[in-house]
Amino acid sequence: MTPQIIERFQSEFKNNIAILHSALSDVERAKEWESIYTGEKKIVLGVRSAIFSAVKNLKYIILDEEHEATYKQDSSPRYNAKYVAIKRCLDEGAKLILGSATPSIESYYYAKSGIYELLNLDKRFANAELPDIEIVDMKQEDDLFFSKTLLEEIKNTLLRDEQVILLLNRKGYSTYIQCKDCGYVEECNNCSIKMSYYKSLNKYKCNYCGRQIHYTGKCSKCGSTNLIHSGKGIERVEEELRKYFDVPMVKVDSDLSKNKDNFSKIYKDFLNKKYSILIGTQIIAKGLHFPDVTLVGVINSDIILNFPDFRSGEKTFQLLTQVSGRAGRAGKKGKVIIQTYEPENNVIKDSKEENYELFYNREINSRKVFSYPPFSKILNIGFSSEDEKRLIEVSREFYEEIKNQDIELYGPMPSMVYKVQKRYRMNIFAKGSRAKIDMFKRYLKKKLDEFNDTKVRIVVDIDPINLM
Numbered sequence: 001m002t003p004q005i006i007e008r009f010q011s012e013f014k015n016n017i018a019i020l021h022s023a024l025s026d027v028e029r030a031k032e033w034e035s036i037y038t039g040e041k042k043i044v045l046g047v048r049s050a051i052f053s054a055v056k057n058l059k060y061i062i063l064d065e066e067h068e069a070t071y072k073q074d075s076s077p078r079y080n081a082k083y084v085a086i087k088r089c090l091d092e093g094a095k096l097i098l099g100s101a102t103p104s105i106e107s108y109y110y111a112k113s114g115i116y117e118l119l120n121l122d123k124r125f126a127n128a129e130l131p132d133i134e135i136v137d138m139k140q141e142d143d144l145f146f147s148k149t150l151l152e153e154i155k156n157t158l159l160r161d162e163q164v165i166l167l168l169n170r171k172g173y174s175t176y177i178q179c180k181d182c183g184y185v186e187e188c189n190n191c192s193i194k195m196s197y198y199k200s201l202n203k204y205k206c207n208y209c210g211r212q213i214h215y216t217g218k219c220s221k222c223g224s225t226n227l228i229h230s231g232k233g234i235e236r237v238e239e240e241l242r243k244y245f246d247v248p249m250v251k252v253d254s255d256l257s258k259n260k261d262n263f264s265k266i267y268k269d270f271l272n273k274k275y276s277i278l279i280g281t282q283i284i285a286k287g288l289h290f291p292d293v294t295l296v297g298v299i300n301s302d303i304i305l306n307f308p309d310f311r312s313g314e315k316t317f318q319l320l321t322q323v324s325g326r327a328g329r330a331g332k333k334g335k336v337i338i339q340t341y342e343p344e345n346n347v348i349k350d351s352k353e354e355n356y357e358l359f360y361n362r363e364i365n366s367r368k369v370f371s372y373p374p375f376s377k378i379l380n381i382g383f384s385s386e387d388e389k390r391l392i393e394v395s396r397e398f399y400e401e402i403k404n405q406d407i408e409l410y411g412p413m414p415s416m417v418y419k420v421q422k423r424y425r426m427n428i429f430a431k432g433s434r435a436k437i438d439m440f441k442r443y444l445k446k447k448l449d450e451f452n453d454t455k456v457r458i459v460v461d462i463d464p465i466n467l468m
Contacts, residue, residue, distance in 0.1 A: 003264040005287055009045050020046030020053060048073060051081040051088070058094045061085045065286055066098035066107060067318055072465040080463060101325060102318040102356060105311075105363055106374040124329070131296070131327040131334030133352045137343045138300075145232065145240045150297045150337045154277075157295040158247055162332065163270070164277045165290075166241075167323045168234050168299040171207065171253045171281060173199040175231025179219035186213075186220060192419040199235050209421045234279050237299055241277065252280035285323035291330035296323055298338045305347060308416070309467050310372050313347045317359050320351040373463070377437035380464045381428040381444070383412070385456040388424045394456045395426040402447065407432040407440045416467075423457075 009017050018032045018041040035041040037054045044053045048071055051061070063071065063085055071081040082098070089096045098107055098116070111118035124130065136147040143151075157164050176194035178185045186195045188206035195204035195213070203212045218225055229236070234251045241249065250266055270278050271290055278284060278293075298320060305316040320338060328334020340348050350359035368375050383398070385391035395412035403409055411428035418424060430440060444460060451458060 003267045004289060006045065009043070013043055016041055017043040017045055018053070020044060020050040022047065048081045051084045058088065058092045060095050060097065061089055062097045062099065064099045065322075066100045067102055067104040068286075069315075069465045072463075074461070074466055076459070078459075078461060080465075083463075102321045105314055105360065105367060108360055109364060109374045124325075128329055128331065129333060130354055131324055131336045133324060133336040133338060133354065135343050135348060135352050136337060136339045138339050138341050145237060145299065146244070146297075147337070147339055150339065151244060153295055153335055153337055154245065154297070157335075158245065158276055160294070161292075162294040163273065163275075163290060163292045164295045164297065165284060165293050165323070165326050166237065166277065166279045166297045166299060167282070167285060167319075168232065168237050168279070169282050169303050169319070170231065170233040171198075171255065172196040172205065172233035173235035173239075174229035174233060177204075178228045178230060179222060179224050180226040180228050181224040182219060182222040184219055184221040190420070190422050191417060193417050196233065197229065199239075208417060232299075234281060238279050241279070245277070247276040248274060249277040249279060250275045252278065252284055254281060254283055282319055282323075285319055285326070288326060289329055290326065292332070293326055294328055294332050294334050296327040296334070296336045298323060298336070301338050301340045301348060301351075302342055305342065305345065310367075310370070311465075314363060316347050317351055317356075320348075321354065321356070324351070324354070371431065376431050377434050378463060379430040379437060379440070379444075380461045380467070381411075381430065382415075382459045382461060383426040383428075383456055384420075384423040384459070386422055386424070387455050390453075390455045391424050391426055394453055395428065398447075398451075398458075399428055402428075402444070405440055405443060407436050 006019060009019075018036050020029065020032055024032070032041075033053065036044055037056075039056050044050055044055060046053065063082060066082060073079055073081075085096050088094065100107075103111070107116065110116045134149065136149050138144075138147060141147045146154075154164055174197045176185050177197050186204050187193065188195050188209065188211055190211055191206055191208045193206060193208055195206050195211075197203075197215060198205050201212070202215050204215055205212045217227070219227065232240075234253060238249055238251050250270060252263070252266055256262055256266070267288070269275060273292060278290075301316065301320055304319065305312055307315075309315075324336045324338075327336050338348065338351065342348060346362055347359070350362070367373065372378075381398070383391055383395045385394070392412075399409065399412050408431040409428060410431075412426045413429075415425035415427055430437070432440065441460075441462070448458060448460070
């Protein structure tokens with residue numbers, strides 16, 4: 001929830017609005033909840049958990065950017081705020097508005113099928129022109145960070161005293177550091193993942209469990225200082241960009257945004273043109289309006305695209321479209337440069353055309369062929385344990401017990417990140433029609449009620465968003 005959205009609502013509705021987000025103290029949160037319960041405040045503006053607020057005489061629920069994966073909570077209690085909103089509206093006779101420039105494939109399918117009502121906004125606010133989008137093939141470039149086209153556009157934008165947003169969906173300085181002499185890569189002891197390097201902290205950091213260790217500049221195995229930084233993050237992008245442009249820059253990622261005061265200050269400073277260039281992860285792609293931003297550059301559009309996830313194309317298209325919308329929002333013509341190593345990929349080409357309908361038709365046909373949502377329901381059975389041997393035994397035994405059910409089952413297979421916070425992880429993936437999944441859930445509940453292994457934890461995730 002951006003400072004800009006909060007300011008807009010407060011200016012319009014004054015003291016009639018309650019604001020709920022994770023940065024509130026316990027006292028602040030209690031006061032807001034009381035004002036909602038008593039009816040003192042009629043409007044609630046909040047993050048995912050605000051869907052449970054005790055609004056009386058509820059008439060509308062509005063989910064902005066309804067396609068966002070953040071509406072799904074992956075820790076217990078697991079829920080999707082979108083589905084909770086649908087249930088509340090059905091129970092309380094309210095109306096639900098799902099808003100997005102890039103709706104989820106499922107939601108748009110339901111709208112096209114008449115299950116939802118479809119309302120189209122065909123023009124940008126104040127009839128602003130759509131930005132021009134250019135795709136740059138990085139295979140033809142010498143610089144690994146910036147194409148000649150992007151550098152030229154940044155220069156021209158700065159000469160016009162306008163602002164630039166650069167997107168790279170990776171935190172830190174480098175995704176891993178490898179010793180050139182012995183080949184060792186620093187890994188997290190708690191997780192089976194390479195540790196990212198954060199130059200601003202001078203630390204290695206695990207992006208899963210948060211473990212940090214001091215960076216000495218030497219290989220922790222052989223002591224060599226001959227180290228290679230691989231995989232660029234936004235800190236590295238800023239460092240490389242300063243070699244070309246001596247202008248004020250600022251960077252933003254999800255870690256920084258957790259501090260509401262820091263994020264609010266950066267937002268206001270950039271709005272007031274204290275900085276010329278904003279470099280950030282996907283957090284800068286939506287909900288922000290900067291009148292003087294006329295250039296958006298995507299450093300690497302392929303990061304999400306190559307994930308082994310049936311939604312990877314959808315997520316990439318949404319991110320590229322959303323960040324493109326930051327350019328040229330206030331009467332000034334915008335320009336977007338998308339750097340990629342896969343310019344012929346249909347997702348990249350559809351993003352250039354800014355044609356959601358074209359992308360949707362291609363994607364929905366693929367989903368139908370492979371029977372993915374909305375043509376099926378999916379479910380993930382996750383197993384975790386500190387005892388790797390016992391985990392494998394239990395997950396295999398469990399699969400053997402359920403494999404004769406009338407449903408597609410895949411697994412058991414290791415999670416993409418096999419170990420997190422010292423717990424090894426396996427999955428069984430289930431897919432089937434709504435009716436078959438509902439029957440399977442009832443069967444599964446009985447199996448889980450009977451399960452009593454103290455070394456292994458089982459978690460069932462219905463309609464999983466994150467398959468990592």
